[in-house]
Amino acid sequence: MVQNDQSLNILHVEDDEAAAVAVMAAMQREGNIVCWEKTAEAGLQKAGRGAFDVILLDRMLPDFDGLELVRRIRSVGIDTPVMMLSALGRSENRIEGLDAGVDDYLAKPYETGELMSRLRALHRRSASRVHSAIIIYGQFECHVKARTAFRQNRHIALSPKEFELFKYLMENAGIVVNRDQLLRDVWNMDFDPQTNVVDVNMGRLRRKLEQGHNGPAIETIWGSGYRLIAG
Amino acid sequence: MVQNDQSLNILHVEDDEAAAVAVMAAMQREGNIVCWEKTAEAGLQKAGRGAFDVILLDRMLPDFDGLELVRRIRSVGIDTPVMMLSALGRSENRIEGLDAGVDDYLAKPYETGELMSRLRALHRRSASRVHSAIIIYGQFECHVKARTAFRQNRHIALSPKEFELFKYLMENAGIVVNRDQLLRDVWNMDFDPQTNVVDVNMGRLRRKLEQGHNGPAIETIWGSGYRLIAG
DNA sequence: GCATTTATGACAGCATTTGTCATGATTTTA
DNA sequence: TAAAATCATGACAAATGCTGTCATAAATGC
Numbered sequence: 365m366v367q368n369d370q371s372l373n374i375l376h377v378e379d380d381e382a383a384a385v386a387v388m389a390a391m392q393r394e395g396n397i398v399c400w401e402k403t404a405e406a407g408l409q410k411a412g413r414g415a416f417d418v419i420l421l422d423r424m425l426p427d428f429d430g431l432e433l434v435r436r437i438r439s440v441g442i443d444t445p446v447m448m449l450s451a452l453g454r455s456e457n458r459i460e461g462l463d464a465g466v467d468d469y470l471a472k473p474y475e476t477g478e479l480m481s482r483l484r485a486l487h488r489r490s491a492s493r494v495h496s497a498i499i500i501y502g503q504f505e506c507h508v509k510a511r512t513a514f515r516q517n518r519h520i521a522l523s524p525k526e527f528e529l530f531k532y533l534m535e536n537a538g539i540v541v542n543r544d545q546l547l548r549d550v551w552n553m554d555f556d557p558q559t560n561v562v563d564v565n566m567g568r569l570r571r572k573l574e575q576g577h578n579g580p581a582i583e584t585i586w587g588s589g590y591r592l593i594a595g
Numbered sequence: 596m597v598q599n600d601q602s603l604n605i606l607h608v609e610d611d612e613a614a615a616v617a618v619m620a621a622m623q624r625e626g627n628i629v630c631w632e633k634t635a636e637a638g639l640q641k642a643g644r645g646a647f648d649v650i651l652l653d654r655m656l657p658d659f660d661g662l663e664l665v666r667r668i669r670s671v672g673i674d675t676p677v678m679m680l681s682a683l684g685r686s687e688n689r690i691e692g693l694d695a696g697v698d699d700y701l702a703k704p705y706e707t708g709e710l711m712s713r714l715r716a717l718h719r720r721s722a723s724r725v726h727s728a729i730i731i732y733g734q735f736e737c738h739v740k741a742r743t744a745f746r747q748n749r750h751i752a753l754s755p756k757e758f759e760l761f762k763y764l765m766e767n768a769g770i771v772v773n774r775d776q777l778l779r780d781v782w783n784m785d786f787d788p789q790t791n792v793v794d795v796n797m798g799r800l801r802r803k804l805e806q807g808h809n810g811p812a813i814e815t816i817w818g819s820g821y822r823l824i825a826g
Numbered sequence: 827g828c829a830t831t832t833a834t835g836a837c838a839g840c841a842t843t844t845g846t847c848a849t850g851a852t853t854t855t856a
Numbered sequence: 857t858a859a860a861a862t863c864a865t866g867a868c869a870a871a872t873g874c875t876g877t878c879a880t881a882a883a884t885g886c
Binding site: 827828829830831832833834835836837838839840841842843844845846847848849850851852853854855856 | 857858859860861862863864865866867868869870871872873874875876877878879880881882883884885886
């Protein structure tokens, strides 16, 4: 299997095994990578972790409704485009889905070719704005190549070192990182410099991330290290 | 008529007068602003001029095909999301449209409610990516608030002054700007400093915009000034 | 061919970044 | 409760990047 420029990284949430396998086969034939989850909960966890181009999900899921999954995905700040597949093809079903944050809605039965075309269109619209890797965690966005940071869609001006620190925290979002790690990975020091360089810079970053926003950005774990908060 | 937070600024391209009037009435009832053009050519001119949230167009137009209109809109760098309406509702028609750059495709007959819901979804997706003003011209993008520049989706690292110059060129894309203008608007000098500061910085910007890319970025008009080229 | 205009390399002064240090503030421990 | 340990912050100096100036090479137009 060759992955070409047009191929997508897809998260597929579907409890019906036969339907999932069929969709996956069709998509993988075109060189796309598909990650499959059977429950809405598993889909929610995965959506926040992988760098997916689109999320393709079934409306009827065993644990909670596909629409509820979309609402939760959006509420934690995940902005990946969502295509919903549903046996509920009436107009009011579509409107409900689209108004809930779904980006496209396709009623079963559908043609695989049209599904692929719509996924590509969704991705194209999204990708035209995704110039490079973007790390999203809660209110925060880190545009890696552009070296820019955002909180709640507002740009935050950071110095180069501050950006490096922010990026590291985003890469380890929700995880406590200690000073030794930061010295090694951000400052490229395999020794203790016997200064408080980490503390000083963390303070600088913290002030910039919090200014003009409600709530803390970075939590200090006394005696351990620091942790980025979703915000 | 009250315009609320959800209302859209819509460009509608449709030659059938009755159909256009019906669509417009439905949309204006919801507080949207609709600008109507009868031909593809008029639509193309208008698309480049107004700040439209979405473009809603019919596939069959008198002068040239709706798909051709989409291709032309995209080729001059206009990225406004496009919803196409068509009596041609077969799957291959949809695929053709979506692959040509259309963002959503709705076959006639359709329900007005679903049309509105889909337009809002298109706009929502587009707007959520616009952290701030983005200027697009050919291969170039200028993200004003993030102060970042891109050519062919690749980030270009610019110094603050270089970015200011780039932004000015983007704001006057395709137009020849002379040194007096640049001194006044970028350097805030209402006098001739008797140096070649503009020339030197233009050279710096030019080298950065062109490095690793095919073709020139900035054209010198001897004796007049400079002009950004679409790339 | 010459005058004018534009492009480019180099440099110095200024602005920003970053690490260090001292000390105040907070937390933990005995 | 006091002392020790840890973290936060203001200030400063050195390092680095930015930007305008200048001289000169290269290109254009008459």
